[in-house]
Amino acid sequence: MTVSKIKVALAGVGNCASALIQGLQYYCKCEKEEESTGLRFLYLGGLHPKDVQIVAAFDIDNRKVGKDLSEAIFAAPNNAPKIIEVSPSGFMVHKGPVMDGVGEYTKNVIQISNQPEENVSETLRETGAELLLNLLPSGAMEASKWYAEQALNANCAFVNATPAFIASDAAWCKRFEEAELPIVGDDLKDQVGATTLHKTLLKLLSMNGVRITETYQLDVGGGAESLDTLERTRDVKRTVKTRSVEASLPYKAEIVAGSMDYVDFLENRRDSYFWIRGLYFCKAPMQIDLKLSTVDAPNAGSVLFDVIRAVKIALDRKLKGAILPICVYAFKNPPQMVSLEVAEEMFADFVEEKT
Ligand SMILES: NC(=O)c1ccc[n+]([C@@H]2O[C@H](COP(=O)([O-])OP(=O)(O)OC[C@H]3O[C@@H](n4cnc5c(N)ncnc54)[C@H](O)[C@@H]3O)[C@@H](O)[C@H]2O)c1
Numbered sequence: 001m002t003v004s005k006i007k008v009a010l011a012g013v014g015n016c017a018s019a020l021i022q023g024l025q026y027y028c029k030c031e032k033e034e035e036s037t038g039l040r041f042l043y044l045g046g047l048h049p050k051d052v053q054i055v056a057a058f059d060i061d062n063r064k065v066g067k068d069l070s071e072a073i074f075a076a077p078n079n080a081p082k083i084i085e086v087s088p089s090g091f092m093v094h095k096g097p098v099m100d101g102v103g104e105y106t107k108n109v110i111q112i113s114n115q116p117e118e119n120v121s122e123t124l125r126e127t128g129a130e131l132l133l134n135l136l137p138s139g140a141m142e143a144s145k146w147y148a149e150q151a152l153n154a155n156c157a158f159v160n161a162t163p164a165f166i167a168s169d170a171a172w173c174k175r176f177e178e179a180e181l182p183i184v185g186d187d188l189k190d191q192v193g194a195t196t197l198h199k200t201l202l203k204l205l206s207m208n209g210v211r212i213t214e215t216y217q218l219d220v221g222g223g224a225e226s227l228d229t230l231e232r233t234r235d236v237k238r239t240v241k242t243r244s245v246e247a248s249l250p251y252k253a254e255i256v257a258g259s260m261d262y263v264d265f266l267e268n269r270r271d272s273y274f275w276i277r278g279l280y281f282c283k284a285p286m287q288i289d290l291k292l293s294t295v296d297a298p299n300a301g302s303v304l305f306d307v308i309r310a311v312k313i314a315l316d317r318k319l320k321g322a323i324l325p326i327c328v329y330a331f332k333n334p335p336q337m338v339s340l341e342v343a344e345e346m347f348a349d350f351v352e353e354k355t
Contacts, residue, residue, distance in 0.1 A: 005053035006312040007128050009156070011147040012135035013059040013093055015080040015223050015268055016161065018073035019297035020304050024049060025086050027305075040191070040302045045351050047309040054089060055127040058096035058120060058147075062113035065095045077109045077224045079267040080297035091127075094118035099143040101136060105231040105262075109224050120147070124154035131157040131311050133304070134185075137225060138163050139232030148172060152179050157311050160185030160331075161300070163236055167322050168335050177321030182314040184307060184323050187240060187332040190299040194219060194272035194292060195241050195332060196340065198257060199248035201288070205278060206249055210286065212278040214254040217245070219273075222266030223296050230262045240333050247337055270296045303330050313351065325350035 010017050023039075028050040030036040042048065057069050064072035069089035074082055095115045102110050124132060132151040136144050144164035151158040152175060160166045160183070167173065167185030176183040189196065198217045206212060220226075229237060241258025249255075276288040310326045327334035329347035338346070 009056040009129035015297035018080040019301045023301040044309040045313045065113040101140045121150040121153035137228040157182040161188040163187040173322040180320045184326045191302045210278045212253045215276040216256040221270040226262045
């Protein structure tokens, strides 16, 4: 049976986009699970990564705009590792409006293109895009909302990988519902996620009767996104992650999670530090001091493939508004918080068409 391609447009051709497009090339020929190390689902709802087709992309940097997408993903300031040669996409990256895409800390890193701005919603319509994937910097809150508006204008589903409050905002969900389009978000979960690891560790300890007294989790990264976070979204990210970690304990403890710093020589690598202190039998003290090292952009790849395919399922079923099973499975700030176990169950039921 031939499956029609899932036509995806990208807002932002940064490190995350680079990992996704390299992943497309990397996994497209895999037919067996044992060949697809690193991908959680080779097939999801019968859909394979090779069924995903990128049809348009928008950016603002002159090293990316006007270049074939296969070239743009390797242009500076992107520093995600190159793991594979990518075949030409056959289209050029379009210029989008800058708006708040560049912050005080990233203005020396991003070189704004002087090419004319494209009509984004018209391009989405012309290319037949079904889904617009928002991969703008986390500080680009207004530009992210503007791209959500373009998705509505062009009859596209919207995926918000950034922490801008869109899918978690009832007013936006209502607008997508009225337009009979799916929306999912906000803030993509990583495959090897520091927040998920932190929550799982705390849950395990507290389930075994340990009383957690204090814990923190700190991140250090070297991508452009870490630099932007430092200036504009450090507080939002810290609030979202702390709230999420707090929900894993049945009592109050001193918790700080998701604080960030920027170290340029780490490039696209990220070090996550975990520190946990608690009391167990007869108040004996315990302490965990842990470091997790990952590469940032590939950490989004597997989850993005799941989200894209799940949204295609939602489109085929003509579902509209916030698609909760996808939001809770793949995003840190969904419209409604549920436990990891419930999120997994909801997503599996959704894919198997039990919901
Ligand atoms: N593991 C991950 O990488 C991960 C996980 C969860 C969430 N996210 C989120 O995904 C988003 C992208 O992350 P990234 O590491 O690729 O960031 P990045 O900084 O590498 O890429 C952002 C891209 O957007 C472009 N841009 C800026 N303003 C624009 C505008 N107005 N229109 C079009 N393009 C514009 C930049 O030039 C850049 O190419 C961030 O919001 C991040 O928080 C990433």
